[in-house]
Amino acid sequence: AQSVTQLGSHVSVSEGALVLLRCNYSSSVPPYLFWYVQYPNQGLQLLLKYTSAATLVKGINGFEAEFKKSETSFHLTKPSAHMSDAAEYFCAVRTQYHTGNQFYFGTGTSLTVIP
């Protein structure tokens, strides 16, 4: 079964510093990968998605992610953290079945931004 692993349940960075949130996937076929952000007491908001068109994917709020097949990774980065980036981040993979598809989410990484 396909799955995603997010390394580091908690990440703290200083305001203005680089943000790096790690995600590794297990997939026997080219995956469809997503990053979502969740603010307290809210639903999930799509940050970006990889659908094999380009390995470097740019998303909203200055985030981007690079798909590396050799490393089975899809890490999320942002050059300069802002206080408003503090939230929970989830990596997800879309599986394919003959009857349709399912989304599997990682356990999440909580990002803290230190002023």
Next chain:
Amino acid sequence: DAGVTQSPTHLIKTRGQQVTLRCSPKSGHDTVSWYQQALGQGPQFIFQYYEEEERQRGNFPDRFSGHQFPNYSSELNVNALLLGDSALYLCASSVLSGGYTDTQYFGPGTRLTVL
């Protein structure tokens, strides 16, 4: 353009009771998926509905059932509530194309507390 809406926002029930949660998908979307997100965890896929039928189901017991209406809105029903059913229940809508759904858009969720 209204996004995905869910009702109610919060709900408190006691063990053994039954609950119904509701979801209206984003305009133009025909597929609704339901997720359970326990505290500190990523969303877990419950099931997906398209054309008023359940297409995919995750690893959840039969106490969890659903329905989709002709206007694409959906309900999640949980019978014989257990303490462990306490969670945030998320609804996600998407468009089915070529047998698969692409990006999912999430509602704000319903927080269910079982006492």
